[in-house]
Amino acid sequence: MTSGQPSIDAPAPISRPTLSDGSLFIGGARQDALSGRRREVIDPSTGKQIGTVADGDAQDIDVAVRAARTAFDDGPWRRTPPRERARVLMRAAELLRQRTDELIALESVDAGKPVSLCRIIDVANTISHFEYYGGLAQGLGGATRQTAFPSMAYTVPEPIGVIGAITPFNFPMILSTSKIAPALAAGNTMVHKPAEDTPLTALVIAEVLSEAGLPDGVLNVVTGGVEAGDAVVRHPGVDKIAFTGSTLVGRKIASTAGDSLKPVTLELGGKSAQIIFEDADLDIAIGKAIEAFVFNTGQFCMGGTRLLVARPLFDAVSKAVAGAAGGVPLGDPFDPATVIGPIAGARHLEKIERYVELARSEPGAEILTGGHRIDLDGGYYYAPTVVVGMANDSRLVQEEVFGPVLTIQPFDTEDEAVALANSTRYGLAAGLHTRDLNRAHRVASRLQAGIVWVNTWGLMDPAVPFGGVKQSGYGREYGPEGLAEYLDTKSVVIAM
Template sequence: MDDTTPDRLALFIDGRWVPPRHGGSADVIEAATEKVLGRAAAASPADIDAAVVAARTALEGPWGSFSAEQRADVLDRFAAALKARAKATAALVSRENGMPISLSISVNGYGPAAMFSYYAGLVRAEDGEDVRPSMFGGRTVVRREPVGVVAAITPWNYPQPLAAMKLAPALAAGCTVVLKPAPETALDAFVFADAALEAGLPDGVLNIVPGDREAGAHLVAHPGVDKVAFTGSTAAGRAIGEVCGRLLRPVTLELGGKSAAILTEDADLAAFTTALPDVSLVNNGQTCHASTRILAPRSRYDEVVAAVTEAVRALPIGDPLDRGTRIGPLVSAAQRDRVLGYIAAGDKAGFRRTTGGAIPASTPTGWFVEPTVFADVDNTARLAQEEIFGPVLTITPYDGEDQAVALANDSEYGLAGTIWTADEAHGLALAARIESGTVGVNHYALDLAAPFGGIKASGLGRELGPEGLAPYRQPKSVYLATR
């Protein structure tokens, strides 16, 4: 096996390339051409069992005796191996899921390496334990121990960084991992196996087993798993949460979103429309934190609708490997049809479609949808309440900022949001009123050093930053009778 092989017909279990026990494999289809890009091994429940056993054995073996410094050294080598593959990995992901290469090179290419380096530095710099005076005499040693075997289940929209957001802190904490990536982007997942081998990660510490929902369900409920980390839809997250709740198993859930962008009276509209592709339509709209609901003051409403429509209409659509492309194809025919169904629902509801709404004539093959804007959208409508996961924006007027905040919070989700204002202090004050795990003022970005995650139907727990390391540890207090 090498990094240039289009097919990945073996699973990565216990540090080795292992054929699926039942010979399972699945086609990975290129989003822009609708042709088979390659074939990837597909795990059965028996393969999942083998991967969990390998992870448990590694946890109780050499990896369990590694110091934080030794783990950090491995993570640094892992980061270097990922960085060396960054350009090829980015291009592979763009072919799998349609992400424009200008975005993919940073998030799928170099982003994962940065996460591994960050967590290596974090554990290298910290003390392994705290010694606290006891209120009753003596002292208590508080240790941070790895939670154990982690089941990491990741989606297709940002396959590399969303996996790294779990792998890097889990390995830094001393855990072992079974990674189940989405079938749509199974090929790129094995880049982590290549990097693990190059970095000298002990056998069984990382296992990679792409599979379908049955494989994922088997992994979540497996008696050998100590923690689950999942990114995906809210519906799937609820099902996983129910299983973990019954098993009293720790779980991190990063789920859906339907975030609002509040433009204030003094907002710089040109700055917003310039940032709009990165904030509201990033990755062709296939982004959980995208600000897809635009809330505009009624006094500037017509101006906002015109500017947003013009900006969206001008976005270049085409080959995701072309650096000039801003809107590529969606990941699959099913996803394209789902998005088109929402557009049809918006038309049927009588909302004003100002641009887009069809399959581009310039792209006869591939799962493309024109970026679409609906104006005059009632915030209670499906178009404004349900996560579309495609290049569809809604614009809704508001009267006064109290109403703007109420509209932004009138959602079952609470993952992200943006505030656009000339007064940063005012933006911070408004952000404090938004029911959301994250908010951006005059832009939006994930910071490796700060926690990311949502509230309400957007999930449980946080990833990134020091807060992203904590879920992979469990504190142990050891009381000592003498000072």
């Protein structure tokens, strides 16, 4: 996931932040949870508490939804001309840019992200979302349609209403603003429930939008756990759900929302394959294979965690990937040289360990590198791990680990490579490496995935949509398609 380029001048060092107000943001103002409860915020690089935030529950969600409902039904936002809405989003982008170092520090201490990557990926993409959807908002409009009878017919794009957004821990800013920016550009109001592990930047984004001119109640943020998320889905005042997270939770949300025919956008799990054909540029392919599974410490739903290699190259590629992966700089996220930071939380680290233990017990499996925790400052670190010899139906090959763990499998033919790539229940992303342009188009058309990368991995831009097929969900984020997810189309027909 890339966006922009680092500055030619070396940026100033980022210091660990001092946390202040961690209260909810409802109706344009900060307030405590009605229960008075607080939730610990843990720095994953040390395992220590760095502060607290309000622990919202169903009562707080109800207050937030009522604020959003009032703002939608009676407030000015939905009636604000698209160009004016665009100005607010563009202003928010500029204010976020001015607070870049603060956002980097909060995202890093909250999610364990290396500050160098936060700058060029997380913050850059967050700003780009508001700029991109601010641009799209300026062009919002309907179309006239020809009919077979004497009439004038036209369409009108309209906001859906109150959007309930529930976002995960791995890209707190990016996956929040990929929903917030298009939903607001379309004229909706929102209740956002960020991940319980990583709530900090969501509150800052809400404050920035308010400063940029967003009316009170249009964006409300409730930090909390499972109860708060469930209340968002079930609340009758919410008109649509936008969720990014696990397939298991996504199924439950779709089922619950289906009872009231509430539309849902789901961006769920992945187990993405990248294929190295015999004619690939191996320097590029091996570098991207490593990047694809260690990026964001493997906590990337579109991570390339299954590597399929043409059999004549299998031994050499496996050895090269394992050898290089162990040398990727791992350590303190606030060290500018760090590429791999800690896992975002203790329970996520334990899940990775359970999957690797399954590999140890499987006949024929071999761990070429990694396979263990790294003891560093009490943090949640796990070594990049490369496993070969796994059966295709093994759990490590078929299930999402969400950590820096790569399986490598050989193939003999193009058909076999495609079959292996498509053999899981997921369909979020895929990739291939080849010098043959015809093969690139042919294989890309056969891969069951919402986005396919050729001779690269993880390149993303707000203009290019992505989303899942199969058990990876439905609906699209990014691009005009992402804006369309937050609009209804009304048709008007006038007899002549």
